[in-house]
Amino acid sequence: MAKILVCDDDEALVSMVRFKLSRENLGEVIKAADGREAKALLQESDFDLVITDIHMPFHSGLEITTFIRNDLGKNTPIIVLSAEGLENTVLQAFEIGANDFITKPFSPAELAVRVKRILKK
Structure with missing residues (x-):
């Protein structure tokens, strides 16, 4: 079973993410309520997927993505979530190593399809 870290203060x-992903049998969801907690969990354990919001206390989702790619040197798939769908934000997320970007609000079914696609690679 996949181990999925969801980093969001909402x-x-x-x-909702935990309910949908568990209902689809996509994996165990572990929550990080802020960037500091996310970094600690990422240092302690390996995850099959990270889903992170851009705007969080302490460290942003972009900082978390950079931390995973540069500091930890991991290729863990990352989906970035944001209510801010500005082109430069989306491009920046992809440039620093995000695998996917979803603008909030989003459909739980769409998220599940994207998670399935990423976990099958």
Whole structure:
């Protein structure tokens, strides 16, 4: 079973993601409520996928992506979430190593399809 880290300070969103991914049998969801907690969990354990919001306390999703790619040197797949769909933000996320970008609000079914696609690679 896949181990998925969801980094977001929106408890309702994390609950929705956890419900949808577990219902689709896509993996175990571990939550990080902020960037500091995300970094600690990433140093302690390996994950099959990271889903991170851009705007979080302490460290942004872009900083988390950079941390995974540069500091940890891992190729863990990363999906970046953001209510901000600005082209430069999307491009920056991909430039630093994100595998996918989803603009909020999003459909839980769309997220599940994207997670399935990434986990099958």
